[in-house]
Amino acid sequence: MSAESAGHSRREFIGSAAPAVAAGALGLGAVPRVFGSLSAPDRIRVGLIGCGGRGTGAAAQALDADPGVVIWALADAFQDRIDSCLEGLMQHTAKDRVQVPKDRQFAGIDVADRLLAEVDVVLLCSPPVFRPAQLAKAVAAGRHVFCEKPMCVDGPGYRSVMESARIARERRLALVSGFCWRYSSPERALFGEILSGRAGDVIGVECTYLTSPLGVRTRKPEWSDLDLQLRNWQHFTWLSGDHIVEQAVHSVDKMAWAMGGRMPVSCYGVGSRFTREEVPERGDVYDNFAILYEYADGPRNTLMCRQQPNCFNDNTDHITLSRGYAFINGWGPTLWIRNPKGNPVWSWSSDAEVPNMYQVEHDELFRSIRAGRPINDGAWMANSCLMAIMGRMAAYTGLKVTWEDARDSDESMLPADWSPSPRPVPPVPKPGVAPPQPSGS
Numbered sequence: 071m072s073a074e075s076a077g078h079s080r081r082e083f084i085g086s087a088a089p090a091v092a093a094g095a096l097g098l099g100a101v102p103r104v105f106g107s108l109s110a111p112d113r114i115r116v117g118l119i120g121c122g123g124r125g126t127g128a129a130a131q132a133l134d135a136d137p138g139v140v141i142w143a144l145a146d147a148f149q150d151r152i153d154s155c156l157e158g159l160m161q162h163t164a165k166d167r168v169q170v171p172k173d174r175q176f177a178g179i180d181v182a183d184r185l186l187a188e189v190d191v192v193l194l195c196s197p198p199v200f201r202p203a204q205l206a207k208a209v210a211a212g213r214h215v216f217c218e219k220p221m222c223v224d225g226p227g228y229r230s231v232m233e234s235a236r237i238a239r240e241r242r243l244a245l246v247s248g249f250c251w252r253y254s255s256p257e258r259a260l261f262g263e264i265l266s267g268r269a270g271d272v273i274g275v276e277c278t279y280l281t282s283p284l285g286v287r288t289r290k291p292e293w294s295d296l297d298l299q300l301r302n303w304q305h306f307t308w309l310s311g312d313h314i315v316e317q318a319v320h321s322v323d324k325m326a327w328a329m330g331g332r333m334p335v336s337c338y339g340v341g342s343r344f345t346r347e348e349v350p351e352r353g354d355v356y357d358n359f360a361i362l363y364e365y366a367d368g369p370r371n372t373l374m375c376r377q378q379p380n381c382f383n384d385n386t387d388h389i390t391l392s393r394g395y396a397f398i399n400g401w402g403p404t405l406w407i408r409n410p411k412g413n414p415v416w417s418w419s420s421d422a423e424v425p426n427m428y429q430v431e432h433d434e435l436f437r438s439i440r441a442g443r444p445i446n447d448g449a450w451m452a453n454s455c456l457m458a459i460m461g462r463m464a465a466y467t468g469l470k471v472t473w474e475d476a477r478d479s480d481e482s483m484l485p486a487d488w489s490p491s492p493r494p495v496p497p498v499p500k501p502g503v504a505p506p507q508p509s510g511s
């Protein structure tokens with residue numbers, strides 16, 4: 071871990087994640103550039119925070135999206151991740167537009183300000199617990215944002231993201247989410263058909279995200295406990311929100327999409343940890359959840375998600391309509407709507423060319439910036455995250471959790487202190503006996 075990573079307090083992160091009141095008091099340097107008035111070849115300086123797999127991919131997609139994009143600055147908790155990201159980007163055909171000298175490489179867990187001072191657009195791709203603070207800083211600084219999912223992992227983070235989304239709208243800054251299926255042509259067509267009402271009202275939605283466990287990064291002798299947790303962030307609830315928030319939030323978001331953005335009033339459910347090896351790298355996350363979401367007007371939607379080895383895998387959404395039934399396979403191009411007799415009324419043709427949804431996110435982001443008509447995904451993306459968070463709260467506690475319980479919760483996942491070691495793995499929550507959500511320490 072770099073020296074810059076040590077010695078941070080939760081107050082710093084919470085303070086910076088809190089409503090970005092500083093926005094109104096910003097100096098000239100923070101005034102957003104209006105790209106709508108610029109011609110296409112003009113340079114757009116892009117910075118990336120979180121130089122892992124997704125971040126490196128997002129930077130490459132930004133390069134492909136607009137000929138004016140220059141990858142201008144990189145930030146990560148660890149210098150070796152910046153190095154490997156840079157190495158990857160230098161394989162890109164547009165490597166001449168990757169211009170990141172040493173003085174625009176920022177290593178540390180709280181270096182967002184330094185990167186934001188250098189760029190026009192920022193790609194937020196670090197572990198999600200850091201996202202609300204980074205987003206608040208980005209909009210306060212007048213930067214356009216690509217924001218990976220999940221955008222928050224707790225109630226305070228949700229409220230911060232909602233406020234940042236409001237500020238982005240007010241300041242005409244683009245805020246594009248990493249909910250990639252929202253940028254996928256087949257899903258857009260199918261959800262458009264559902265929301266048109268032609269197949270009737272939505273009666274209920276069932277979603278699955280059943281998959282294998284993610285890998286771990288084995289401890290190296292020189293790592294502190296904090297390094298181990300940051301390197302294995304997906305396995306720690308304080309960093310990732312658990313896999314219901316980190317991964318299955320995609321399915322939750324499709325549930326929210328099918329419901330036309332209506333949010334549940336409450337939820338309850340089950341979850342546990344059976345199959346994870348009890349090694350520090352495997353952290354404290356559960357390996358399965360099943361949540362039932364209740365809506366004010368009647369529907370009861372279900373989400374089932376699992377990360378267990380050697381089991382049946384499935385990532386599908388089943389939507390019951392008053393005049394039919396819709397099916398979506400998230401991992402394949404099978405999407406259809408049938409009438410109650412089982413006859414097809416709509417289907418996505420698998421022969422049609424489907425643009426890469428990750429690329430479309432960036433194509434639309436930069437087009438919207440250039441056109442001066444910034445996309446703002448803020449409110450719906452935050453709501454989908456809170457739905458997943460309330461599911462986790464319900465499973466961890468064994469209680470019924472209302473939307474307000476989750477929204478107004480003061481339980482922060484950010485650790486109270488950031489000392490590198492000792493930092494034991496938090497205990498795995500037990501429903502009925504361990505109501506508090508675990509934080510880093």
Ligand SMILES: NC(=O)c1ccc[n+]([C@@H]2O[C@H](COP(=O)([O-])OP(=O)(O)OC[C@H]3O[C@@H](n4cnc5c(N)ncnc54)[C@H](O)[C@@H]3O)[C@@H](O)[C@H]2O)c1
Pocket residue numbers: 119120121122123124125145146147148151178179180181195196197198200218219220248249250300301316317
């Ligand atoms: N939309 C999708 O389909 C999709 C797919 C994969 C990942 N993701 C999301 O993208 C994000 C990154 O995932 P990934 O797979 O690239 O993980 P990763 O581990 O490969 O990369 C994360 C990087 O962030 C760095 N990091 C840790 N703390 C940081 C901090 N405080 N500031 C800056 N950098 C920090 C890590 O060192 C690491 O290099 C996650 O939120 C994940 O859920 C989305």
